[in-house]
Amino acid sequence: MNILLSNDDGVHSPGLLALKGQLEQLGRVTVVAPERNWSAGSHSRTLFAPLRINEVQLADGSPALACDGSPADCVGLALLGVLDHRPDLVVSGINLGANLGHDVLYSGTVAAAMEGLVVGIRSIAISLVDGYKPDSDFSVAATWARRIVASAMELQLPSDILLNVNVPQGSAEIINDAKVTRLGHRIYRDELIKRLDPRGRPYYWVGGAAPEGKPDDGTDFGAVANNHVSITPLHFDMTNLDWVQRLSTAIWNNA
Numbered sequence: 001m002n003i004l005l006s007n008d009d010g011v012h013s014p015g016l017l018a019l020k021g022q023l024e025q026l027g028r029v030t031v032v033a034p035e036r037n038w039s040a041g042s043h044s045r046t047l048f049a050p051l052r053i054n055e056v057q058l059a060d061g062s063p064a065l066a067c068d069g070s071p072a073d074c075v076g077l078a079l080l081g082v083l084d085h086r087p088d089l090v091v092s093g094i095n096l097g098a099n100l101g102h103d104v105l106y107s108g109t110v111a112a113a114m115e116g117l118v119v120g121i122r123s124i125a126i127s128l129v130d131g132y133k134p135d136s137d138f139s140v141a142a143t144w145a146r147r148i149v150a151s152a153m154e155l156q157l158p159s160d161i162l163l164n165v166n167v168p169q170g171s172a173e174i175i176n177d178a179k180v181t182r183l184g185h186r187i188y189r190d191e192l193i194k195r196l197d198p199r200g201r202p203y204y205w206v207g208g209a210a211p212e213g214k215p216d217d218g219t220d221f222g223a224v225a226n227n228h229v230s231i232t233p234l235h236f237d238m239t240n241l242d243w244v245q246r247l248s249t250a251i252w253n254n255a
Contacts, residue, residue: 007095021142039096042106045072051067181218
């Protein structure tokens with residue numbers, strides 16, 4: 001199996017290295033990842049500037065490709081011809097933090113995986129809850145990622161489905177099962193902070209308290225709150241089918 005591995009935290013992220021080590025047990029892994037952090041970069045693509053890719057060395061001594069574009073750029077370029085082969089699977093992660101609920105709209109990790117779906121390649125995004133902490137251990141999340149990838153391939157995951165996986169912090173004894181979930185409700189507590197630069201001109205930071213989520217039963221928030229791995233199948237179609245029918249009863253004309 002040929003696996004394309006990317007992320008949004010940068011090519012030298014410890015989460016990517018841990019994930020690569022586990023995925024190499026399943027097949028050939030090629031890394032094409034951003035040269036810097038693109039967290040919350042969403043599905044940004046670079047169309048009006050050149051992109052560059054350079055070969056770098058990971059901490060384990062293995063080669064990787066670093067791109068100066070976004071996570072979606074990395075996967076897009078790889079699939080457009082930077083690689084000399086077509087991957088069987090796109091995997092993105094391990095993200096340094098959760099991607100739950102509404103996070104998937106902002107996440108560069110999810111966007112990198114979604115870029116695989118654009119060209120019909122099954123994809124998986126992996127995130128570690130609280131993975132941004134200095135003492136984070138990615139080994140459990142990486143092991144779960146390998147198990148989920150193997151199962152997805154065995155089940156012949158369709159090429160229009162993305163699995164969004166979130167792994168809680170904890171030992172293998174604590175995190176011992178997974179739940180298939182739906183997206184939950186993220187509560188953001190963003191705050192606009194206005195300051196002045198030395199010349200008296202205003203500039204802005206987006207700050208505020210850490211976001212929260214409603215741990216409802218059946219949701220990704222509910223699963224991780226109870227120390228379960230959350231696996232949420234996603235796809236492109238965001239159509240509200242109820243309103244398709246309701247709007248169809250309206251009279252649409254030029255009057």
